[in-house]
Amino acid sequence: MMRLKGSDVSMASSNWFDSQTILDGIRRWVEIETPTDTPEQVNKLVSLVADHYRDLPATIERVAGVDGCGDHLVVRSTWGQDQPGILVLSHLDTVHPMGFIERLPFRIEGDSAFGPGIYDMKGGAYIAHHAFRALCATADRSPLGITHMFTSDEEIGSPTSRALIEQEGRKAKYVLVTEPARDGGKIVTGRKGVGRFEVFIRGVPAHAGTRPEDGRSAIRELANVIQALEGMNDLKRGVTVNVGVVRGGTRPNVTPEEAYAEVDLRVPSFADAEEFVGKILGLKSKTDGVTVEVTGDLNRPPYEKSNSGAALFEHAKTLAAELGLELIDVHTGGGSDGNFTAAHTGTLDGLGVDGKGAHTHYEQLYISSLEPRARLLYRLYQTLQ
Structure with missing residues (x-):
C-alpha cells in the first residue's frame, strides 16, 4: 500500500x-x-x-x-x-x-x-x-x-x-x-461523532398569581427534559450530552408557554450514535397539556x-x-x-x-x-x- x-x-x-x-x-x-x-x-x-x-x-x-x-x-x-x-x-x-x-x-x-x-x-x-x-x-x-x-x-x-x-x-x-x-x-x-438537536416545548400560559392552576409550564417541562438529557452522559463509554443553550418564558408573573434548548451530543462509535440519537429524538413530555418536539441528527459521523x-x-x-x-x-x-x-x-x-x-x-x-x-x-x- x-x-x-x-x-x-x-x-x-x-x-x-x-x-x-x-x-x-x-x-x-x-x-x-x-x-x-x-x-x-x-x-x-x-x-x-x-x-x-x-x-x-x-x-x-x-x-x-x-x-x-x-x-x-x-x-x-x-x-x-x-x-x-x-x-x-x-x-x-x-x-x-x-x-x-x-x-x-x-x-x-x-x-x-x-x-x-x-x-x-x-x-x-x-x-x-x-x-x-x-x-x-x-x-x-x-x-x-x-x-x-x-x-x-x-x-x-x-x-x-x-x-x-x-x-x-x-x-x-x-x-x-x-x-x-x-x-x-x-x-x-x-x-467522536457530533450531533446537534433543538428542543421545542409548548405549554399553557396563565397568570402565575391569580390562576396558576390554569397554566402548564413549558420551563418546568424543560427541566424534566434537561434531567433526562444530562442522565444520558456516560463518560466510561465516551458519550457526552450537553444542554448548552436554554431560553423560555416572557415575564415572571406569567406561566411560561414556550421553552427551548440546544443540545450537543458526542459519541465514539456508530453503534453509540444510533442508540443516543434515538433516545434524544424520542424524548416525551411528562406533563399533560405540554408538548415536546425534538429535531436534529448527527452533523458529523464518528x-x-x-x-x-x-x-x-x-x-x-x-x-x-x-x-x-x-x-x-x-x-x-x-x-x-x-x-x-x-x-x-x-x-x-x-x-x-x-x-x-x-x-x-x-x-x-x-x-x-x-x-x-x-x-x-x-x-x-x-x-x-
Whole structure:
C-alpha cells in the first residue's frame, strides 16, 4: 500500500523549510480575519490562497458560497488525477469575530506566534500548501496526484461543504487533514461523532398569581427534559450530552408557554450514535397539556480508527522517525472534516501545527513545530502510493 522511497529525506532545499519563511506566509493569512459568518472576508483570503497556486502546476476550481458562507477552493495537481490520490482538507474560516485581531494581534513571544485562527487552523492549512510548493520545486512528481480543498464553513459544521468533501473523499486513496496537532504534537486517528438537536416545548400560559392552576409550564417541562438529557452522559463509554443553550418564558408573573434548548451530543462509535440519537429524538413530555418536539441528527459521523487509517498512521510514524520526531496518535472528542471521510477512506488528522489555545484570546502556534510538520507533509506527498 505504501512504501518509503529509500531513506532519502533530503528536500529540494533546506531553505524551503525555514521557519521564518513559513511564518511570514502564515502571518499574511492570519491578518485577513475570516469569521465564518463574514463571507466577504473569507473570500478575500480564498483569493489570496488561489493566487499562491497560479505559478504552480495545478488547476484551481472556486466553488461559489451559498447560504451565507464563503467560497470553497479546490486545487488539483496537474499530474496523477487519473487515479485515486491524496486529498488534503483544510478550512479557512475561524470562530473569532471581526475585530478580534485588535485583541489578539499577530505577535511573537519566544517560541509562540499568536493570532486569531493561527493554530486552528491557518497554520496547518499554510504548511500543507508550503509543502506542495516545495514538492513542485523538485524535478520529481509525487506518485499520486494531490488535491487540496480549502473550505469556508468547518467551524459551523461544514453545512455547505460536506457534500463536496464526501465526494472528493470517496475518490481519494488517502485523506490528510491539517487540523492542529494535539497535546504536544499528537496525530489524530479517531474523533467522536457530533450531533446537534433543538428542543421545542409548548405549554399553557396563565397568570402565575391569580390562576396558576390554569397554566402548564413549558420551563418546568424543560427541566424534566434537561434531567433526562444530562442522565444520558456516560463518560466510561465516551458519550457526552450537553444542554448548552436554554431560553423560555416572557415575564415572571406569567406561566411560561414556550421553552427551548440546544443540545450537543458526542459519541465514539456508530453503534453509540444510533442508540443516543434515538433516545434524544424520542424524548416525551411528562406533563399533560405540554408538548415536546425534538429535531436534529448527527452533523458529523464518528471517525473510528480503521485498518486503512491505522496503516496510514504507521507510515507517517516511520517518516516522522526519519525526521527525528516521535509520532503518537490520539482519539479526540472534537469533530473535523475528517469525520466525513474516515468511514470509507484512510484518513489521518491533526497534521497541522502544534500549539494551544484554539478559539481563545491566547491562541498560538509553536514556531519550532513549523519545519518538522511541513517536512512531514512533504514526505507524505512524496511517498504515499
